[in-house]
Each structure stands twice: as C-alpha cells, then as structure tokens.
Amino acid sequence: MTESALSRRFHGKVVVVTGSAQGIGMTVARRLVAEAATVVLVDRSELVHEVAAELRDSGGLAHGVTADLERFSETEAAMAEAHRRHGRIDVLINNVGGTIWMRPYEHYDADRIQAEIQRSLFPTLWSCRAVLPYLIEQRSGTIVNVSSVATRGVNRVPYAAAKGGINALTASLAQETAQYGIRVVATAPGGTEAPPRRIARNSDDQSAQEEAWNQQVVDQTTDSSLMKRYGNLDEQAAPIVFMASEEASYITGTVLPVAGGDLG
Template sequence: MIFAGRFANKIMVITGAAQGIGAGVARRAAAEGASLLLVDRSDLVKEVAAEIIAAGGTAQSHMCDLESYDGAASAIQAARDVYDRVDILINNVGGAIRMRPYAAFEPAQIDAEIRRSLMPTLYCCHAVLDVMLAQGGGTIVNLSSNATRGIRRVPYSAAKGGVNGLTQALAMEYAEHNIRVVATAPGGTSAPQRRVPRNAEGDNAQEQAWMAEAVEQVTGSAFMKRYGSLEEQIAPILFLASDEASYITGSTLPVAGGDIG
C-alpha cells in the first residue's frame, strides 16, 4: 500500500540501498514523495536511483564504504550538497558475513562482523547529527535484528545488540533537540538472491550446514513459523520514519513473526 505524499518535501538518506530491504525502502519512499540520496559501496545503487527517476521520483546515488568514518561523512556531505538538509536517515547497512559456532570464528572474522553490522550505523548517526541539530530536528531509523538471540552468528548478534543500545542512548540524549531515533529488528526475510554476496569467499559445505541450522532456528523461534516478505519489513521502517510515529523514540520494533529477539 502506497501512502501518497507521506514523505513530500522530505529528504531521506538510505544506506545499503543497492539491493534487498534498502532498495525496497527506496522505491516505496520515492513513490510516497521523498527526495532520496541512495548510498552503497556497490555500483548497483546507480541502477536503483535510475529506476526511481524513470518512474518519476527524485533520487541521487552516492558510492562509498560506510565501514569507515570518512565514508559516512562523505554520504552525509553528499546529501547536503544535493539537498542542503537530511530529514530522515535510514541506516540499513549490515548483515552476517558468516554463520558458524562462535568457537570456529577467527579473530579477524569477529572484527569483520562488528565492522559490517555496527560501525556503519554508529558512524552515520554521528555524521548526521550536526546537520539535524542545525536544522532543528530529524529522524534516524536504524535496522537491528532479531538475531540478538540466535545461533551460529554471535559476533553479528553482538553488533546488532550494539545497534539497540545506540538507538536507546542516542534517542535519550537528543530528544530535547527534536531528533527521534528508532529501530526495527527484522527476522528472517525472503528476498531475491543477492547480487552482491554477503560472504565474497563463498560458503563451504560445513558453513552451509551451519547456515541451515541458523535458518531452522529462526523459523522455529517465530510464532508464525515462516520468513517475512520484503514488504513486511519495508512498511514498519517507513512508518517509524514518518510523522505518524512522531511520539515514538528510543524503541526497537521486532518485525519477526512474534520472535522478539
């Protein structure tokens, strides 16, 4: 369902916008009137922006690596250069790189999971604050995960627990400045095959078996015993981003078929 004009005159930055949930949020937000800056390190983000423009929407793309602070700062600066403000920031970058028992993780792999699923959100929240403070407010929507309680991905779970803590603490600290900070915690989500793999090295047979165990746990923990759809994840994100949620801050909304994470 499209709510025409819900984001009219709103400038929205969406990270991880090249595919999956991020691209879906971008398409629907554009259809609801948002002017977008789509951020990703993959050049596929240019295709998403072009698709939105062809459909009559307003979008620009920006390529950078949000696992570095300089990348996050460049994304926010790009939004300022194009639109002069940022009303809404959707922090969507993240995702488990590997799934394996914690004892099987190598130290560098632990670091990589934290860098992928916590640092882009941490950095982008910091980079956007000066803009939102100067303009008198704004909204930040972080994507967490119900995998804060799950198997075969402890470092990812820890990173998303960090996103939850960041959401609460930042919301408390900046509510007086009219800045809302909220999050959704998606569960397992059915989506088209990734064009950019989560693990560039690929999964061996043992890793595929460990992943199957994680999938079984996710579906088993959900009351509805199924994965959600992209649309079922996109709708809550955009609700929390909208003025309809103006009295919600500091909250993480589980969107996981009953599993609260």
C-alpha cells in the same frame, strides 16, 4: 489517513537510505519515492546508481552516492553531499549490515569477528555521528536504525553483538537528542526472503559443515517465529517507512521487532 495523504507522507522530505543497492534498503527507497520523498541512496556498490536511475525513470526524485560506510571519512562525505545537494536531511535510514559467516562462535577466528563487527555496527555508528550536526542545527529529524532479532540466535555471535550495539545506540542516542526535536528508533527484522544477492557478502565456497551451520540458523529462525515462516521485503520495508514518518511522531528510543512474533 486517506490514501492520497498516505501516498504523500514524505512530500518535501529528504531521506538518506544506506545499503540501498538491493534487498531491504532498495525496497525502502522505492516505497519512499512512491510516497513523494526525495531519496539519497548510499551504498558501496556502483549498483546503487542503477537503482537511483530506475527510481528517476519512474518519476521519482532520487540520486545515488557510492561510499564505504565502514570508513568514517567516506560516511561523513556522503552525508555532506546529501546536505549540500538538498540543503537539509530529514530522515536517515541505516540499513547496512548482515551476517557474513554463520558458525558456532568457537569456529570464528579473530579476523572474522572483527569483520562482522565492522560490517554490522560501524556503518550505523558512523552514519549517526555524521548526520547528527545537520539534524541538531535544523532542530528536527528522524534516524531509523535496522537492527535484528538475531541478538538471540545461533551461529552468529559477532553479528548478534553488533546488532545489540545498534539497540543500545538507538536507546542512548534517543535520550541525548530528544531535546533537539530528533527521534531515534529501530526495527529488528527476522528472517527475510529475498532474491539472490547481486553483491555477495563473502565469496567463500561453502563446505558441507558450513551448509549445515547455515541450515541451523534457518531452522532456529523459523522455529522462533510464531508464524513459522520468513517475512518478505515489503513486510520489512513497511514498518521502517512507518517509523520514519510523522505518524510515528511520539515514538523514540524504541526497537520494533518485525519477525512474526519473535521478539529477539
């Protein structure tokens, strides 16, 4: 594929990117706009509108939608707005999620366990369900879920369970929807270097013990990578965009590890 063709891979495509106010989601949105996509950025933070404005200022086609994707009603409304505005949805990239706390499982209380599952599984479950009627009606579409290789990792059991659920969702939904011309795939990022978060996952002051538990996660993540390092945002975004593109047209039901050789 020529460079000019590569830069236009998503021309005429409407792509919804969730969790796109910062981090991997924002980097994915920027790449998609650079490749001529029309991008709908969805996040519960108002910062998503700043990101959309930046993309428009650079000549891209983008707008932001605020929604709490842990709630099905708001998820459904966000997908309906994207469809109403553009008449179709070609790609959904489910990027919401992330560990809120890091600690051995016996130190999680019931509320924290539920919060981790609610944060890292339900936004993807809800978003797939909300977008599906539009994709089935148009007999085409791609869903890219962002999972994690932390399905095998220390101090994040509830998060690991949530991401394991996303892997199962990806495989099962791919089987159900292939008959409609829909692909469902996922990437599984490993540790990723990123600028400080503008929206904290939690506001707790960390104790010395909690800092030690966090360091155990960093050490295990690095040791599990054959490359012995964290990736960067572009190294995560590029495979997501590839899986969303027509170049991956014969891939479905697959989870692609992106973790320097750590398979999760």
